[in-house]
Amino acid sequence: MTEPSPLVLIIEDDPQTRRLLKASLGGRGWDICEAETGAQGLTTAKTGIASLAIADLGLPDMDGVSLVRSLRLVSDLPILILSARSQERDKIEALDAGADDYLTKPFSTGELDARLRALLRRTAKAAAKEDVFRLGPLKIDLLRRKVFKDEAEVSLTPIEYRLLALLVRQAGLVVTHRQMLKEVWGPEHVHDSHYLRIYMGQLRHKLEADPARPRYLVTEVGVGYRLVGQEP
Amino acid sequence: MWGVAAPGLCTLIDWPLRHTLGPASILMIYLLGVFLVATRFGRAASIIASLLSAPAFAFFFAPPIFSLAISDIENIIGLGVMMVVANVTSNLLERVRFQAGIAAQRESLATALYCLSRALSEAQDEQTVVLTAISTIYDELGASSVLLLPDADGHLRYPADRPLRQSLRGADLGTAQWLFDSKKSINGDSAYIPVKNHVTYFPLEGSQGMVGILAIQTATAPNLSNREVTTFLSTFLNQIAQALVRVRLATQAREATLQAEAEALRNSLLSAISHDLRTPLTRIMGAAGILAERESSLDPEERIDFKKAILDEAERMSELMSKILDMARITTGTISPQREWNAIEEVVGGTLARLDKALADRPVNIRLPGDLPLVWMDAVLVQQVLTNLVENAVKYTPPGSPIDISATVRSSMLWLEVADRGPGIPAGLEDRLFEKFFRLEAESPQTGVGLGLSLCRAIAEAHGGGMGAANRPRGGAVFTLTLPLREPPAMEREEEALP
Numbered sequence: 001m002t003e004p005s006p007l008v009l010i011i012e013d014d015p016q017t018r019r020l021l022k023a024s025l026g027g028r029g030w031d032i033c034e035a036e037t038g039a040q041g042l043t044t045a046k047t048g049i050a051s052l053a054i055a056d057l058g059l060p061d062m063d064g065v066s067l068v069r070s071l072r073l074v075s076d077l078p079i080l081i082l083s084a085r086s087q088e089r090d091k092i093e094a095l096d097a098g099a100d101d102y103l104t105k106p107f108s109t110g111e112l113d114a115r116l117r118a119l120l121r122r123t124a125k126a127a128a129k130e131d132v133f134r135l136g137p138l139k140i141d142l143l144r145r146k147v148f149k150d151e152a153e154v155s156l157t158p159i160e161y162r163l164l165a166l167l168v169r170q171a172g173l174v175v176t177h178r179q180m181l182k183e184v185w186g187p188e189h190v191h192d193s194h195y196l197r198i199y200m201g202q203l204r205h206k207l208e209a210d211p212a213r214p215r216y217l218v219t220e221v222g223v224g225y226r227l228v229g230q231e232p
Numbered sequence: 233m234w235g236v237a238a239p240g241l242c243t244l245i246d247w248p249l250r251h252t253l254g255p256a257s258i259l260m261i262y263l264l265g266v267f268l269v270a271t272r273f274g275r276a277a278s279i280i281a282s283l284l285s286a287p288a289f290a291f292f293f294a295p296p297i298f299s300l301a302i303s304d305i306e307n308i309i310g311l312g313v314m315m316v317v318a319n320v321t322s323n324l325l326e327r328v329r330f331q332a333g334i335a336a337q338r339e340s341l342a343t344a345l346y347c348l349s350r351a352l353s354e355a356q357d358e359q360t361v362v363l364t365a366i367s368t369i370y371d372e373l374g375a376s377s378v379l380l381l382p383d384a385d386g387h388l389r390y391p392a393d394r395p396l397r398q399s400l401r402g403a404d405l406g407t408a409q410w411l412f413d414s415k416k417s418i419n420g421d422s423a424y425i426p427v428k429n430h431v432t433y434f435p436l437e438g439s440q441g442m443v444g445i446l447a448i449q450t451a452t453a454p455n456l457s458n459r460e461v462t463t464f465l466s467t468f469l470n471q472i473a474q475a476l477v478r479v480r481l482a483t484q485a486r487e488a489t490l491q492a493e494a495e496a497l498r499n500s501l502l503s504a505i506s507h508d509l510r511t512p513l514t515r516i517m518g519a520a521g522i523l524a525e526r527e528s529s530l531d532p533e534e535r536i537d538f539k540k541a542i543l544d545e546a547e548r549m550s551e552l553m554s555k556i557l558d559m560a561r562i563t564t565g566t567i568s569p570q571r572e573w574n575a576i577e578e579v580v581g582g583t584l585a586r587l588d589k590a591l592a593d594r595p596v597n598i599r600l601p602g603d604l605p606l607v608w609m610d611a612v613l614v615q616q617v618l619t620n621l622v623e624n625a626v627k628y629t630p631p632g633s634p635i636d637i638s639a640t641v642r643s644s645m646l647w648l649e650v651a652d653r654g655p656g657i658p659a660g661l662e663d664r665l666f667e668k669f670f671r672l673e674a675e676s677p678q679t680g681v682g683l684g685l686s687l688c689r690a691i692a693e694a695h696g697g698g699m700g701a702a703n704r705p706r707g708g709a710v711f712t713l714t715l716p717l718r719e720p721p722a723m724e725r726e727e728e729a730l731p
Contacts, residue, residue, distance in 0.1 A: 088612060089570075106550050177572075194573035194606050194720050201575050212577050212598040213584050221582035222570075222612035 006120060007031045009050035011041035011067070012082070013059050021054065024109035030116070038062040038070070045075045051123075052116055055099070057083045057090050064094040072098040078119040082107075092223055095176045102174065102223070118172030133168045135216055135229045138207060140168050149207060159184060160203050163196075167217070167227040176224040200225060234273050235280030238265040239288045250293055255307050258293050259314045266314075270322035274329065278322035282315055289314075334460065341464040344372045348468065352475035356482070361475045362391060368468075369448060370398035373461065379436075380408045381444040381476070388412055388445060400431065403447035408433050415442050434469055438477035446472065509552065512545035519545075558616065559668075559683050562690045569610035569694050573720055576604055576639050576648065579611050583618040590626050591635075599638040606720050607646055613691045614715070617699075620684040621650040621711045629654025629708070644717050645697070651710035656703040665701055688713070 008030045012018045022032045033050060035041035038059045045053060053071065057064035064081060071079055079099045083091040091102050100122075101115055131143040139148040145161060147154045156164065162184045167175060181190045189195060200219075204211040218226045242265040246258045262285040270278035287300055289311060294302040302308050351364045362379045369377045378400040380388040388409050407428050415435045426433050432450045436443040446469060519538040527535060577600055584596060607614075618637075625635045629652045636651040657665065664670050666689040688711075689699040697715040704710050 106547075192721075192723070195723055197573055197575045197578070197606055198723070201577060204577070210598075212580050212600055213596075214581050218585060219578040219582045221579060221615045222610075 005029050005031045006051040007033060007049055008116065009033050009035060009041060009044055009053040009077075011035045011038060011053060011059065012056040013037065014056070017056070021112075025113070025116075028109070028113045030113075038067045041067070042070055042074060045071055045077060048075065050077055052119055053077055053079045054112075054116075055079055055081050057081055057094060064090050064099075065097045068094045068097040068099045078123055080112075080115055080119060088222060092176060092178075095174065095223070096178050100170075100173055115172075122170065122173060133171070135171075135227065138216060140164065142168065147207075154206050156203070156206065157199075159199050160206070163199055163203060164207075167225060171227045174220050174224050174226045180224065233277075234269050235277035236284060238269045238281045239284040241265065242285065243288045243292055246293065255289075255293060255304070256310055259289060259310045262289055263314050263318055266318040267321055267325075270318075270325045275322050275326040278318065278325075282318035282322070285318070286311055286315060337460055341372065341460065344368060345464065345467060345471070349471050352471055355475060355479060358476065358479050358483075359391075359393065361472065361479055363396070364475075365446070365468075365472045366396060366398050369446075372464075373448070375448050375450065376400040377446060377448040378403050379444055379446055379472070380405065380412075382412065382442075386412075400447055400449050402429075403431055403433075404428055408445040408447060411435055412442055412445050434465070436469055436473040436476065438473045440477065443473045443476045509549060512549045515545045516542050516549075555683050555687060559687045559690070562613075562687065562694065569613055569691075571608050571610050571695075573606040574609055574611040574614070575606055576600060576646065579615050579618060580637055580639075582611075582615050583622060586615075586619060587622055587626070590623065593632050594626065595632075595634040597634060597636045597638075599636070601639065601641075604639055605641065605646075605717060607715055608718055608720075609695055609715055610691075613694070614713070617688045617691050617713055618648070618650065620688050621713075624684060624711075625650060625652040625654070625709075628652075641717065646715045646717055648713045648715070649710055651704055651708060653704075653708040656707060656709045657701055662701045662703075666699060685711075 008025060010018055010021050010032060012021065012034075013036055018034050018036075022034070025032055033044060035044050038055075038061050041053070041055065044050060055064065055067055055071070059067060062070070064083075068079060068081070071077075078101075081091065081094050081099045081102045082105060083094075083102055084105050091104075095102060100119055103112060103115060131141065133140040133142060137150045139151075141147070142165060145165075147156055147161065147164065163180060166180060166183055177193060177196055178190050181192060181196055185192065185195055200217065201211070204214050204217050208214045208217060216227060216229045218228050220226055239262065242262050246253070246261055250258070266278055266281045266285060269281045289307075290300045290302050291298060294304060294307040294311070296303060302311070348364065348368045351368070352361060355361045355364055358381070362381075365379055366377055369375060376398050378390070380390065380403065383389050388405055390403075390405070407426055411426055411433050412435070415437070425435075427450065430450050432448050434446045434448065436446055519541045522530070523535065523538050523542075530538070580598060580600065584591065622635060622637070629635075633653045636649070638649050638651075640647045640649075666685045668683065668686040670686070685699070685701075692699045692713055692715070695715055697713065700712045700714075702710050702712070
């Protein structure tokens with residue numbers, strides 16, 4: 001990259017974790033600015049200098065969901081949330097409130113780096129819309145609404161296609177069950193989890209070599225789905 | 233009415249027979265009329281009948297006929313005797329009727345008492361006792377009531393549950409509290425029952441003192457002053473008090489058992505933690521110490537070794553901690569299953585993805601039927617079960633040996649099996665494996681606190697399913713998770729393919 005390193009805003013109350021994140025991300029070429037509280041984080045986010053935010057779910061001054069909502073009001077920068085295992089519900093609520101991805105503590109720096117890059121890529125891609133998305137043997141032509149596997153066209157139902165297109169738009173990031181149900185079936189179906197399970201199953205069987213061990217359409221159990229794999 | 237009609241009727245019957253029957257027989261017929269009236273309509277009617285029978289006899293039958301005068305002395309005596317006999321029999325009958333009424337009431341109260349004591353003896357908790365008491369009072373006395381029980385500080389409280397149809401609202405807590413306290417201090421000698429605003433407050437006394445206060449809306453129960461009902465009520469109060477005491481003692485006993493179990497759990501947890509957490513911690517401290525003190529004197533390879541050791545041990549500790557926490561959260565009920573319709577395929581896929589590194593050289597055979605139904609379950613928890621089972625298979629079987637994961641549907645249950653080709657389970661230990669902190673060898677080099685499988689069982693049971701272990705016919709162990717299946721909700725299917 002010829003541009004200056006992207007600036008990551010870390011909103012985390014624990015100084016040890018902040019230090020660790022700063023050291024490990026700094027070593028991988030990210031610039032860091034820190035906020036100890038949600039309020040501080042909001043102030044920094046408003047200035048617009050940060051290109052990404054990492055937010056801890058257990059801040060002393062506000063809960064994760066309100067932090068994400070407030071951040072979304074002032075800025076559309078990508079948000080990655082950090083959660084402990086006991087915060088399963090909060091995590092999903094924060095994602096539904098507008099956070100873009102999550103990592104469960106403890107995590108490795110490599111994982112964090114990969115997620116942050118995926119987030120940045122998506123923002124860049126949103127700016128320059130691509131018409132064809134390639135992933136391993138899969139080719140998704142978003143303009144002609146066609147899907148190919150090993151160059152052979154795969155016939156998808158409209159719902160299957162919409163689910164896939166949604167995952168493609170958020171490639172590399174988790175999309176929650178609620179977001180998918182709302183987007184594809186409409187707001188009145190957000191609790192019809194069986195719809196999603198059945199169609200995602202069909203999609204896996206059509207696109208994956210081994211549907212029980214998917215390589216691309218990955219299940220984030222209890223949270224949602226994620227389209228992963230090497231990207232162009 | 234019948235008191236008037238009966239003598240008239242008797243007169244009509246007797247009139248055509250006045251020449252064949254003697255006056256004595258005619259009097260007997262009047263007597264019969266009075267007697268019948270007494271049996272059916274009580275004393276007042278029978279007195280009217282007997283008083284009317286006398287002039288009727290005198291007027292129509294005793295010569296001179298059509299005059300109230302009676303000339304024959306025999307007829308006067310007969311009439312007198314009839315009047316006396318009629319009166320005595322009607323008195324006797326009245327008493328019989330009264331006794332029968334009391335007997336019937338007693339019987340119904342006795343039945344109520346029997347039903348109540350049976351219901352109370354079956355009650356397992358305070359709430360059921362209260363419910364039984366309140367509804368019985370409503371059914372038997374037609375009065376609404378409320379049971380006021382003391383909290384830990386001895387203050388009477390309204391029940392926390394939503395009031396029932398039969399519940400009394402607006403009992404005076406002050407009066408109840410006063411009665412409760414005074415009964416407690418003078419040990420129940422005073423028989424005074426306070427009444428305020430048509431609400432009567434009855435003390436409930438158990439063998440070990442006051443249990444609570446029963447407040448009954450007296451205005452709607454007029455027969456509450458009846459002696460039979462009062463006796464019934466005192467027996468009834470006694471029964472409720474005893475049931476409450478029994479339930480309370482049972483709760484205490486249960487709590488004591490739980491506490492003992494928790495104590496045992498804590499002890500084994502402490503010993504497990506001291507071994508399993510201290511070992512990695514010692515290694516971390518050692519390696520970190522060396523790095524902090526003399527990193528510059530180490531060659532690069534050594535440095536990396538120490539750092540890797542820290543990372544590995546920290547990962548082990550973190551894994552251990554989450555298992556201990558999960559166990560605590562599930563067994564204490566802090567987390568309950570968040571059930572949704574989930575696909576087994578996704579849970580299997582998620583598990584294998586999570587264990588990708590550990591499974592590196594393992595062949596994993598997955599056999600999932602294509603028509604596997606969705607399961608109503610908490611996918612995160614079931615994935616935890618599957619993760620533990622696969623991890624165990626990796627840990628306890630030779631490297632490179634296969635792991636088989638399969639699912640079947642039998643007798644409306646889902647059977648999810650994780651099987652290996654390892655050494656199998658020592659005979660007789662198939663069930664003990666699932667006990668908390670059970671390990672085949674206490675100080676084995678394998679890490680773990682023996683919580684994994686008990687966690688699996690706790691999760692399975694929280695879903696209404698179960699966990700089992702067995703040996704495979706041709707070697708190896710198989711662990712089975714069963715989950716109940718239910719009919720998934722209907723959904724509209726779309727058929728057309730994308731154009």
